[in-house]
Amino acid sequence: MQKFHFELPELGYQLTDLAPMMSRDTLSFHHGKHFRTYVDNLNQLVDGSKYEGLSLIDIVRKAPEGPIANNAGQVLNHTLFFEQLAPEKNAKRPTGEFLFLIEQSFGSFDKMIEQLTKAASSYFGSGWTFLAINDIGELKILSLPNGDNPLRYNLKPLLAIDVWEHAYYLDYQNRRRDYLKNLWLLINWHVVSCRVI
Numbered sequence: 001m002q003k004f005h006f007e008l009p010e011l012g013y014q015l016t017d018l019a020p021m022m023s024r025d026t027l028s029f030h031h032g033k034h035f036r037t038y039v040d041n042l043n044q045l046v047d048g049s050k051y052e053g054l055s056l057i058d059i060v061r062k063a064p065e066g067p068i069a070n071n072a073g074q075v076l077n078h079t080l081f082f083e084q085l086a087p088e089k090n091a092k093r094p095t096g097e098f099l100f101l102i103e104q105s106f107g108s109f110d111k112m113i114e115q116l117t118k119a120a121s122s123y124f125g126s127g128w129t130f131l132a133i134n135d136i137g138e139l140k141i142l143s144l145p146n147g148d149n150p151l152r153y154n155l156k157p158l159l160a161i162d163v164w165e166h167a168y169y170l171d172y173q174n175r176r177r178d179y180l181k182n183l184w185l186l187i188n189w190h191v192v193s194c195r196v197i
């Protein structure tokens with residue numbers, strides 16, 4: 001019998017909770033179809049390979065470029081993405097030490113959002129824009145292609161912004177900037193700040 005190691009994480013909110021910024025259709029396709037396919041692919045690829053039994057993070061760190069790295073990266077990136085979202089009324093702004101870190105690195109929260117928006121809107125092709133932290137506590141913004149992840153560059157991912165068209169096409173067609181503008185309303189920065197440790 002085939003062993004399945006990885007499961008599709010459940011959403012911490014209802015499919016309609018993020019509308020109108022992110023519609024039920026977008027969430028249901030993105031989580032229920034795209035994300036599920038990455039999980040299924042990863043399970044099939046890992047089964048019987050030398051990566052069987054490793055944690056997702058270890059696979060992301062160790063697998064050389066190729067199908068296993070791509071699918072493991074996409075599973076981790078989507079886990080971060082969906083976990084950090086919240087209905088607008090529950091989306092908390094950064095506070096305390098995390099806000100201090102942001103101010104140290106970018107001057108202010110608004111300036112950080114400006115830089116993240118610029119990086120994510122100008123990234124060419126399918127990929128992700130991340131807020132990440134290095135081992136001396138500096139925050140970094142970086143964009144990476146396909147399913148790549150900051151862990152592969154000794155950075156810890158804190159916030160993962162999906163800029164693949166499938167993340168926004170149903171609601172915004174090619175208007176990635178509009179998707180990003182509305183996405184900021186749905187980020188629970190408390191969840192993001194908990195990833196620092």
Ligand code: MN
Nearest residue numbers: 034162164167
């Ligand atoms: Mn996606």
